[in-house]
Amino acid sequence: MKTNNCQVAIVGGGPSGLAVASGLAEAGVDDVVVLEREADAGGIPRHCGHSPFGLREFHRVMSGPVYTRRLKRQAEDYGARVWTGATVTEIGANRKLTLSTNDGMQSLSAEKIVICTGNRETPRSARLVSGSRPLGIVTTGALQSMVYLKHRLPFKRPLIIGSELVSFSALLTCRHAGIKPVAMIDTNPRVTVWKAAVLLPRLLGTRLLLNTSLEEIRGQERVDSATIRDAAGELTSLECDGVIFSGNFVAESSLIRSSHLALDARSGGPVVDQYGRCSDRDYFACGNLLHPVDTAGWCWAEGMRTAAYVNASLGGELTQSDRMLEIESSSPSIKYFTPQRIALPETLTDRKHPGLQIRFSDNLPGRLVLRDETSDLIARSIRARPERRVLLPLPSGDRLSACKSLSLEFLPA
Amino acid sequence: MPDYPTSEPLPKTIYDVVVVGSGVVGCAMARRFALEGAKVLVLEKAVDILDGASKANSAILHTGFDAPAPGSQEHTCIVDGYNEYLEIHSRLNLPLLECGAMVLAWNEAEAGRLEQILQDAHRNGVSAARIINSRQVLAKEPQLASSVVAALEVPGEFVIDPWSAPYAYLLQALENGASLARNCELLEGSFDGSEWTLETTRGPVRSRQLINCCGLYGDLLNQKLIGVSEFEIRPRKGQFVVFDKSARNLVQSILLPVPTEVTKGIVVCPTIFGNLLVGPTAKEQQSRVDAGVDCAQLQALIERGSDILPALSQHTVTATYAGLRPATEHKDYQIKWYAEHNYCCVGGIRSTGLSSALGIAAFVYRQYTDAGNRHAPLADCDWPQVNRIADPGARDWQQPGNGGIVCHCELVTRREINQALDGPIACHSLAGLKRRTRVTMGRCQGFYCSAELSELTQGKFPQPIGIARK
Numbered sequence: 001m002k003t004n005n006c007q008v009a010i011v012g013g014g015p016s017g018l019a020v021a022s023g024l025a026e027a028g029v030d031d032v033v034v035l036e037r038e039a040d041a042g043g044i045p046r047h048c049g050h051s052p053f054g055l056r057e058f059h060r061v062m063s064g065p066v067y068t069r070r071l072k073r074q075a076e077d078y079g080a081r082v083w084t085g086a087t088v089t090e091i092g093a094n095r096k097l098t099l100s101t102n103d104g105m106q107s108l109s110a111e112k113i114v115i116c117t118g119n120r121e122t123p124r125s126a127r128l129v130s131g132s133r134p135l136g137i138v139t140t141g142a143l144q145s146m147v148y149l150k151h152r153l154p155f156k157r158p159l160i161i162g163s164e165l166v167s168f169s170a171l172l173t174c175r176h177a178g179i180k181p182v183a184m185i186d187t188n189p190r191v192t193v194w195k196a197a198v199l200l201p202r203l204l205g206t207r208l209l210l211n212t213s214l215e216e217i218r219g220q221e222r223v224d225s226a227t228i229r230d231a232a233g234e235l236t237s238l239e240c241d242g243v244i245f246s247g248n249f250v251a252e253s254s255l256i257r258s259s260h261l262a263l264d265a266r267s268g269g270p271v272v273d274q275y276g277r278c279s280d281r282d283y284f285a286c287g288n289l290l291h292p293v294d295t296a297g298w299c300w301a302e303g304m305r306t307a308a309y310v311n312a313s314l315g316g317e318l319t320q321s322d323r324m325l326e327i328e329s330s331s332p333s334i335k336y337f338t339p340q341r342i343a344l345p346e347t348l349t350d351r352k353h354p355g356l357q358i359r360f361s362d363n364l365p366g367r368l369v370l371r372d373e374t375s376d377l378i379a380r381s382i383r384a385r386p387e388r389r390v391l392l393p394l395p396s397g398d399r400l401s402a403c404k405s406l407s408l409e410f411l412p413a
Numbered sequence: 414m415p416d417y418p419t420s421e422p423l424p425k426t427i428y429d430v431v432v433v434g435s436g437v438v439g440c441a442m443a444r445r446f447a448l449e450g451a452k453v454l455v456l457e458k459a460v461d462i463l464d465g466a467s468k469a470n471s472a473i474l475h476t477g478f479d480a481p482a483p484g485s486q487e488h489t490c491i492v493d494g495y496n497e498y499l500e501i502h503s504r505l506n507l508p509l510l511e512c513g514a515m516v517l518a519w520n521e522a523e524a525g526r527l528e529q530i531l532q533d534a535h536r537n538g539v540s541a542a543r544i545i546n547s548r549q550v551l552a553k554e555p556q557l558a559s560s561v562v563a564a565l566e567v568p569g570e571f572v573i574d575p576w577s578a579p580y581a582y583l584l585q586a587l588e589n590g591a592s593l594a595r596n597c598e599l600l601e602g603s604f605d606g607s608e609w610t611l612e613t614t615r616g617p618v619r620s621r622q623l624i625n626c627c628g629l630y631g632d633l634l635n636q637k638l639i640g641v642s643e644f645e646i647r648p649r650k651g652q653f654v655v656f657d658k659s660a661r662n663l664v665q666s667i668l669l670p671v672p673t674e675v676t677k678g679i680v681v682c683p684t685i686f687g688n689l690l691v692g693p694t695a696k697e698q699q700s701r702v703d704a705g706v707d708c709a710q711l712q713a714l715i716e717r718g719s720d721i722l723p724a725l726s727q728h729t730v731t732a733t734y735a736g737l738r739p740a741t742e743h744k745d746y747q748i749k750w751y752a753e754h755n756y757c758c759v760g761g762i763r764s765t766g767l768s769s770a771l772g773i774a775a776f777v778y779r780q781y782t783d784a785g786n787r788h789a790p791l792a793d794c795d796w797p798q799v800n801r802i803a804d805p806g807a808r809d810w811q812q813p814g815n816g817g818i819v820c821h822c823e824l825v826t827r828r829e830i831n832q833a834l835d836g837p838i839a840c841h842s843l844a845g846l847k848r849r850t851r852v853t854m855g856r857c858q859g860f861y862c863s864a865e866l867s868e869l870t871q872g873k874f875p876q877p878i879g880i881a882r883k
Contacts, residue, residue: 037821038861047864087818089810100824104813123858125655125732128712132705133734135843135876138863145864152867152879177882220702221876250729254822254856257659265727 002106006081007031008310009097009110011088011255014043015296016287016303017116018071018082019057023307025078029314032080033108035099037087042068043118044141045296049148050172056297065148067296091115091259095282112310114284115270116303117255119292121166122248124217131217134224136242140170143244147177155242159226160184160206161214163191164247164387166293168200175204182240185212185228188363192247192387217243247387249292256285266336267291273324273343274353274394275309276302281320284310290338291357294389305350318348325403327356327370331410333384335361342406346397355393356408360384366412368392372403384410415592416838419460422616423594428454429788431611431620433599433634436467437770438762439626440579441494443586443593445774450788453591454620455583456613458598460875461845462838463579466628467766468848469653469704469736471680471690472575473667474498474509475768478534478542478567479516479677486746486776488537491765494772498573501771505581506798507574508806510685514570514667515550517561517721523671524563530671531565542567556663556722570667574685574803575767576848581799582770584837588795593838594618602638604754622786624757624777628739629701631747631760639754644741644761651693651764652706652735654714657856660689660728668721677764679717681725685803686823686851688731691718693764697740704735731856738763748773750780757781797837800829802851819869820862822855827869834873842874 008024010017013036024032040046045053048064055061058070072082086106090098097108121139136155138146146152156179160170163186174181184201189211191197201208211231218225218237225237251268262271262279269290276284286306287299312318321343329337337358358368362384369379370392377395384390392408394400417423429451432442439455440462446453459465477491502509518524527544534542543566550564551557587593594615601612602623611618627634635642661683670678676695684690691714711733719726740763741747747760757777762769801808802825809815809826816827833840833849840846843853843866852866853859859866867879 037818039817085817087810087821087824089824100810100815100818102813102815102817105811120857120860123860125858126730128706128708128730128733130706130708132703135878139858139860141860142863145861146867146879147882150864150868150879151882152864153882154863154867154879216705218705252857254658 002104004106004108006033006108006110007314008033008112008114009108010034010114010116011091011097012036012043012116012118013041013072013082013084014116014118014287014299015045015071016118016299017043017114018075019300019303020114020116020286020307020310021075021080021082022078023304024311025075025080027307027311029311030079034075034080034082035086035088035097035108036082036084039084041072041082041084047141047145047148048169049144049176050169053296057300071300088255091255091261093260093280112282112284112313114286114306114310115256115289116285116287117252117289119249119251119288121245122250124243124245127245127248129214129217132219134219134222136219136223137217138242138244140166140173140244140246143170144173147173153177153179155179155223157182157240158242158244159238159240160244160246162186162246162248163188163193163197163208165193167246168193168197170244170246171201171204171206181206182238183207183209185209185214187211187213188386214243249288251289251292253289264336264338264340267338269338271341272339273341274339275318275343275348276306276339277343291336291359291389305352308350309348312348321345321347325400325406328405328407329409330407333360333362333364333410333412334408335359337408342394342400344397344401346400349397353394354391356391358390358392358408359387360390360410361386364412366410369409369411371407371409373405416587417592417594419596423597423613423618426452427608428452428618428620430622430624431456431609431618432624432626434465434626434628435462435583435593436465436626436628437463437579437766438628438759438773440583440586441770441774442624442626442759442777443591444582445778447586447589447591448794449778449790453586454618455591455593456597456599456618457593457595460596460841462583462595463576463848464844466737466739467575467579468844469734470575470764470767471653471682471693472572472684472767473682474571474573475765476539476567476569477537478539479530479672480537480765481745483537486748487765487769490746490769490772490776492538492772493775494769497771497775498578504796505585506801506806507578507581508685508801508803510572510683512572512666512683513566513568514669515554516565516567516669516671517550518563518671519560520562526671527563527565534565534567539567539569541569554664554666554668556724558721558723572667572683572685573767577799577802578767579770580838580849581797584797584799585795587837588797589791595841599634604756609755622755622757622781624759626759628762629737631739631758635758635760639751639756643749644743644747646701647697647740647742648699648701649738649740649763650696650698650704650735651738652710652714653690653692653733654711654718654730655684655732655734656689656691656725657729657731658687660725661687663689663722663724679714681718681721687804689725691715693736701737704737706733706735729856732854732858746773748777750784752784800832802829819865820850820852820855822857823851825850825852830869834870842876843870843878846870
């Protein structure tokens, strides 16, 4: 097996991975390698042929492919190496990655490893949807890569499941390709993304059916219809030739699961501290692997911050910590939060740290509280909504150092 | 190799044997007759092989410990099929997971019935079977719910690759002189006392003997060709849930329940591809094509699986599927030669067909020769090596020049896909490509590779993954 070395290896060349690479290379770290298993770096925005991308990073509106080319060029201009067609098959415990490439198996050893493998949508099977399994059942990601990268259409009149941001992205992709969705449905009483989004399907002539669930998919070779159930329990058969399962993103954490790194059951990603360090402190993680799903811009900004942490870790400013303060939670409404632990004492202070990133599974008002064993440290009245990011700033390192335990709770109003 | 493309008419050869159906039984049958020196043609109405009952099963290689008594067709064929698989699998590069099985008793009543199952196992020649207590069970399977009372251990029950195996059987048949015609439905047939003349969707075919390996359509073909069927196919649907590879290490062996009169019950077992399988349900139905899944039943399977393995509830579902078993009103297989028609029916090969197929083929061939038919067995037959798509074994993603990985979840390379598309018995559907390579069968179910596949398969499938935009 051919062996390779570098200073920092980044697994995954999406917005967060490329940002980490840019940030490190710009800061003067030599020998930064991004490992990308696809033929091109860029991650999910690579096949989002529509706007808006790039506002936060480049202060202009771009399409996904233009944006990802720009991200990649930036990383390479700073001196990072983007190694495409390299699939990491194993994250080893000695800062060593095993790769499958067209040239055979190789290894890459690094001083620090940053895992940025992103997230993906939940497919039909994991949603346990009834019915047959014909052609024409896809996720938004599959649809978009087919339409924008390969110029192919899997169907002409699909049904869209979901009303997250990506569901509307699916709608725009359909419009771009001349595909006419028969309807867009969601089990929730309101759209998951912001309220005004209801205008988009109306504008594009697609029915938006809320309080509606998918009951069954029918068809032998290809999809020929789908049965939906409304709030009153009434069943309707919709003629369609495909189904798009959009959203319900999950962390792409298969490499983590088979590694020595601790996994956070709630988020599905690795357990990290406030610097994005995994349970083995030479390994970092950032991007949607930690918090499915956020925008490319958010992931990019997090990548830039993580680059600074990795750099500090290389330079010895971010040292091994004396103790880890784990954040517990017993609230069923909290779907996940990241980071799950705080490294103390805080050897590196980042004033721009966004704090805890939290997602909820319910739609209800209440109070979000971070408390230690004696008192509430931070509390905030919020409206929890599924798939919406809520941030809670972290108390100062000094304050946290006085805590024996931490818990994050949501108290419904 | 005579895998007649769908566009060409079939040659005017007179075959010794026409095998109707290319499920696992048809594939094994073609192999046996070809190796014995007969001139064989396999007819398949679908665009790909293994498109009926054989496309979905639990992939267990059974010892026959719980089969009907010795002397039954099922027992004979399972034992012979099991032994022949063990004999030939490495020569064909087919995998074998030697995991063993345990029949788990969850209460005293079930534990009491283990003794009878043990006696049946010994009667059936499975002498290694033995009863172990709960402490011994939990030592072997520490993730099991601790309420397990006892188990019958059957070390010889193994897991295999349910698609590569029949593919290899047929490939070996073809490499040794057999022919295959897919997309070729048998419409009519007449027997003149020495020869069959068959009308197919691809023209006439002539043959001395005919073997019905039609699985779910066995009774219908009997009625069409010989006017009578001694059984009726009662399709029995079995649904399965495939758990993520992260769940694989929760078990070491195949976990079987104590069976009831009606069903063998829900099994938890590793797959050769590194997943964990829970299923099947068992429900009789009229339809011979409806292999749909049902949300409530899938949820019940997940619950049952989590009762057996509490940690399973922490793992995600990768895939769900259903298979149709060609059960009949009879308990045993329905294999019968109709000498007056030069016709053999291989019917009612229900859930054990994957284990018994090689044995069924040998059984049918013995009867064929008993009736006075003779061929000169091939002195030096070819042993094709099929691609290894399951661990353990050297995989293509570990080899240079593989063209890169296309399906990231199952580590399927571009070279493997191209071989399945252009190689022997080339696949003509996405389902066929999945069975040959495992593309899109992993946790993302095509999120990452569908687009690439739509391009790689362009022009190759009658039902394309995606059509080019104008």
